[in-house]
Amino acid sequence: AQSVTQLGSHVSVSEGALVLLRCNYSSSVPPYLFWYVQYPNQGLQLLLKYTTGATLVKGINGFEAEFKKSETSFHLTKPSAHMSDAAEYFCAVSDHRSGYSTLTFGKGTMLLVSP
Amino acid sequence: DSGVTQTPKHLITATGQRVTLRCSPRSGDLSVYWYQQSLDQGLQFLIHYYNGEERAKGNILERFSAQQFPDLHSELNLSSLELGDSALYFCASTQGTSGYTFGSGTRLTVV
Numbered sequence: 001a002q003s004v005t006q007l008g009s010h011v012s013v014s015e016g017a018l019v020l021l022r023c024n025y026s027s028s029v030p031p032y033l034f035w036y037v038q039y040p041n042q043g044l045q046l047l048l049k050y051t052t053g054a055t056l057v058k059g060i061n062g063f064e065a066e067f068k069k070s071e072t073s074f075h076l077t078k079p080s081a082h083m084s085d086a087a088e089y090f091c092a093v094s095d096h097r098s099g100y101s102t103l104t105f106g107k108g109t110m111l112l113v114s115p
Numbered sequence: 116d117s118g119v120t121q122t123p124k125h126l127i128t129a130t131g132q133r134v135t136l137r138c139s140p141r142s143g144d145l146s147v148y149w150y151q152q153s154l155d156q157g158l159q160f161l162i163h164y165y166n167g168e169e170r171a172k173g174n175i176l177e178r179f180s181a182q183q184f185p186d187l188h189s190e191l192n193l194s195s196l197e198l199g200d201s202a203l204y205f206c207a208s209t210q211g212t213s214g215y216t217f218g219s220g221t222r223l224t225v226v
Contacts, residue, residue, distance in 0.1 A: 034214055043117060043205060043217035090158065101209060102148070102171055105158040 002027045002093045006106035014114050019063075019078040021109045023091030026072065032094035033074040034103065035065055039087045047089075050074065061085070086113045118142065119208050119218035127224045133194040136221045140187055140208030146170075147189040148215060149181055153202040164189055196225045 007022040025031055032051045036044040048059025055067040065076045074091060088110050092103040118141035128134055140147050149161040151174075160173030164183035175181075178196075183189040193200060201224050207215035 036217075043119075043219040044207075044215075045117075045217070046214045049214045101146075101215070102160055102163060102173065103215065104160070107157045 002031075002095055002104045004091050004093050004104055004106035006089075006091050006109050008109055009107065010110045010112060012112040012114065013081045015083055016080050019076070019081045019085065019111065021076040021089050021091075021111065023065075023074045023076065023106060024072055025074060025091070025093045027093050027095075029095070032101070033065075033067060034092040034094065035059065035063070035074075035076050036090045036092065036105075037087050038090065038108075044090065047076070081111075081113050083113050083115065086111055117216050117218060119206060119216050121204075121206055121218035121221050123221060124219065125222050125224075127226060128196060130196055130198060130225055132196050132225075133192065134196065134223065136191040136193070136204050136206075136223075138189045138191070138206030138208075138218060140189070140206075141216050144208035144210050144216070145187065146209050147183055147187070148207045148209070149175075149189070149191050150205045150207065151202045152205060152220070158205075161191070193223070198225050201225045 003026045005024045034049045035047040038044045050067045058064045063078045088108045090108045091106045094101045120139040122137045145166045148163045151159045161175040162181045163171040167183050178194050181191045203220045205220045207217045209215045
């Protein structure tokens with residue numbers, strides 16, 4: 001069975017500060033990993049994904065994440081937070097063995113950005 | 116606009132009732148996934164359909180059922196509703212295994 005653990009239900013940063021949202025996963029197969037963002041009263045939007053290849057992946061809005069197999073981690077970072085980054089962020093792992101993609105999500109981390 | 120359309124956006128109904136949520140996937144996507152998002156359970160996978168056929172089931176209650184039609188739209192039917200069924204219900208569509216496109220969800224409130 002797959003699982004995702006997101007450390008910290010809430011993370012607070014100041015505008016311009018580094019954003020670091022932590023994600024650890026458990027998977028019995030080489031994982032596909034995703035980060036999604038959810039703004040209030042909206043659906044989830046894909047930020048970035050790791051499937052194969054380069055372990056540092058860049059996404060939209062200046063976010064990036066690094067797949068570290070030895071640490072079973074896929075932490076999300078952004079060098080400088082903007083007020084518009086305030087949202088809930090979800091890490092997910094995919095079970096793609098069947099050729100389809102059932103995602104298991106973490107509980108989410110609410111990012112709060114203060115001026 | 117993600118290209119995945121869900122209707123209605125909001126639904127308020129009484130306990131014991133039955134509702135139908137509708138999802139139209141992105142053009143060309145054959146797979147539709149349904150998820151439930153609640154405060155206590157987070158995002159839970161319910162069911163997956165591919166080109167009209169059920170492919171996988173997750174934590175879907177027996178009171179819930181779904182189908183995908185020949186035009187690829189999908190419906191999630193929720194019956195004998197309980198207060199605990201109040202949640203956001205999302206559908207997502209994809210062509211492969213490298214990430215979904217989500218709709219904006221249906222917020223169901225059972226009173």
